[in-house]
Amino acid sequence: MAASVLNVISAAFIPPRERACTAGTASAAFCSFMITDVVMPEMNGKKLFETLRSELPHLQCLFMSGYTSNVIVHRGIVDEGVNFIQKPFSKQDLSIIIRQVLNLLPPETSK
Secondary structure (H helix, E strand, O other), X not given: OHHHHHHHHHHOOOOHHHHHHHHHOHHHHHOOEEEEEOOOOOOOHHHXXXXXXXXXXXXXXXXXXXXXXXXXXXXXXXXXXXXXXXXXXXXXXXXXXHHHXXXXXXXXXXO
């Protein structure tokens, strides 16, 4: 488990262009979940997810942003109904929504 968490954390520091390129690697076959910011330089989170999901159809994503979900949906940055958490968030809130995305908790557990 600790190694998996480290992989998630370390992947957060890979530039978007390189992250998209790793989708075809053997280790990518084990990737089933990603967390990405909505607004990033070079490639937004939606485009990054779409790029990776074309290679990994089972991939699930949690988007995060300092903007509210209404703002990012209204501006067309992400689609309505996506998994989203607004910054700032607590470790507990992040843990709950990750488990929901991975279907480990029922939706009514969220705040």
